[in-house]
Amino acid sequence: MQLEVIGVGGAGCRLADAIRAAEPANHAFLTDVYAFDTDEAALGRTVIPESNRHRYGEGDPAQGATDGGDGDGSSPIERGFERGQERADELLEVLGRGEPSAADAFLVTVGLGGTTGGGTVPALVATLQRTSEQPVYVLATLPADREFDASAGETDGLAGHARTATATSDTEPPRPEAATNALATLERLEGVASAIVLFDNEAWLRPGETLSDARDRSNREVATQVAAVFSGSAGESGETTAQTVIDASDVERIVGSESAFVTLGYAEQAVETTSSRFGLGLLTTERDVDTAEAVSAVETVVRKAIRGKRSLECDPEAADRGLLIVGGPPAWLNRKAIADGRRTLQTAIDGSGILGGDAPRPDGETVFAGVVLAGIGPVERLEELRETAGTR
Numbered sequence: 001m002q003l004e005v006i007g008v009g010g011a012g013c014r015l016a017d018a019i020r021a022a023e024p025a026n027h028a029f030l031t032d033v034y035a036f037d038t039d040e041a042a043l044g045r046t047v048i049p050e051s052n053r054h055r056y057g058e059g060d061p062a063q064g065a066t067d068g069g070d071g072d073g074s075s076p077i078e079r080g081f082e083r084g085q086e087r088a089d090e091l092l093e094v095l096g097r098g099e100p101s102a103a104d105a106f107l108v109t110v111g112l113g114g115t116t117g118g119g120t121v122p123a124l125v126a127t128l129q130r131t132s133e134q135p136v137y138v139l140a141t142l143p144a145d146r147e148f149d150a151s152a153g154e155t156d157g158l159a160g161h162a163r164t165a166t167a168t169s170d171t172e173p174p175r176p177e178a179a180t181n182a183l184a185t186l187e188r189l190e191g192v193a194s195a196i197v198l199f200d201n202e203a204w205l206r207p208g209e210t211l212s213d214a215r216d217r218s219n220r221e222v223a224t225q226v227a228a229v230f231s232g233s234a235g236e237s238g239e240t241t242a243q244t245v246i247d248a249s250d251v252e253r254i255v256g257s258e259s260a261f262v263t264l265g266y267a268e269q270a271v272e273t274t275s276s277r278f279g280l281g282l283l284t285t286e287r288d289v290d291t292a293e294a295v296s297a298v299e300t301v302v303r304k305a306i307r308g309k310r311s312l313e314c315d316p317e318a319a320d321r322g323l324l325i326v327g328g329p330p331a332w333l334n335r336k337a338i339a340d341g342r343r344t345l346q347t348a349i350d351g352s353g354i355l356g357g358d359a360p361r362p363d364g365e366t367v368f369a370g371v372v373l374a375g376i377g378p379v380e381r382l383e384e385l386r387e388t389a390g391t392r
């Protein structure tokens with residue numbers, strides 16, 4: 001399926017950048033990628049073409065993440081929402097330029113916790129829903145605990161841990177209000193976004209690491225998960241067609257249109273696709289694939305994608321619906337193993353809606369599995385953020 005990705009705010013633009021970088025050369029799934037931010041310098045650091053970058057909010061009063069209000073009693077995130085409302089039409093104009101999007105869906109990427117992306121995205125998503133036919137999905141990161149500590153400028157927020165980071169000038173500011181901001185944005189997206197894919201920064205940070213240090217790695221991880229699902233649901237793959245094609249309407253059936261929370265899983269295993277006749281690498285031929293080896297590779301990646309670390313940790317049983325895409329060189333895509341993988345997913349989740357498909361990659365060197373778990377709840381991490389917000 002074809003996606004139009006729109007990054008908003010610092011994290012949103014970096015995520016959009018990372019998704020663009022993860023697009024497989026021969027399996028395009030992006031129609032367009034946009035970056036919107038109030039920060040000109042941050043926009044300039046993306047590699048998104050200049051024509052698709054837009055600075056907005058010029059001339060607006062500064063809306064620092066930690067300022068305490070401007071005298072009218074409203075919080076920074078509330079003011080962010082107001083400004084988002086005022087700017088949504090301007091952003092829509094940049095996106096459309098009068099033309100309807102050729103994509104099957106929009107994916108709006110944002111880091112929850114700040115006021116720029118988190119302030120703008122609810123109004124932008126609502127405007128896109130009003131003016132276009134396609135579903136509007138949101139990919140949102142949840143803030144990490146160490147961000148809430150106002151002294152995190154020097155330490156990582158873990159008691160006694162000196163920051164091991166190679167601090168950059170791009171260090172994230174402490175964000176004592178991040179939990180409150182994140183929850184306020186999610187509340188506004190409820191009933192507005194078609195579905196909300198969550199990525200939990202807390203779970204992907206290593207001990208002693210700051211968010212700034214981790215963010216490129218985290219962004220690559222989530223971009224790989226997104227690319228596996230959306231390029232995997234592109235169906236056609238040059239001269240090789242999937243046995244079971246997953247398309248945009250299948251993805252829509254699984255994630256739904258009612259702001260369900262979604263988590264993504266991914267695993268891959270490198271496989272040898274060629275063998276050398278004389279052991280010197282002089283004459284390589286396509287390698288015959290042993291069935292048992294292919295079955296084992298598929299089983300391994302399916303198990304890891306379902307049970308391993310996902311964008312948001314949760315028990316698979318907490319999901320209502322699931323989608324499995326297994327990809328790789330066609331000779332490795334054992335049909336029976338893929339069908340078994342679907343059954344494994346069916347058993348793992350507590351719901352009923354399961355879809356599965358394959359994504360042949362004639363030029364690929366890995367067997368991979370992408371998993372979508374949708375309709376998850378209750379989300380434990382959101383409960384933790386509620387507790388944090390309640391204590392502030």
Ligand SMILES: Nc1nc2c(ncn2[C@@H]2O[C@H](COP(=O)(O)OP(=O)(O)OP(=O)(O)O)[C@@H](O)[C@H]2O)c(=O)[nH]1
Pocket residue numbers: 008009010011012014015063064065110111112113114115116117118141142143144147172175178201211215216218219
């Ligand atoms: N995964 C990931 N998370 C990020 C990244 N940058 C920031 N975050 C998270 O996103 C939240 C919001 O940060 P930004 O996107 O920089 O904030 P903003 O929307 O530009 O808003 P303000 O800085 O308040 O103007 C932070 O609290 C972090 O939790 C990133 O590159 N990757």
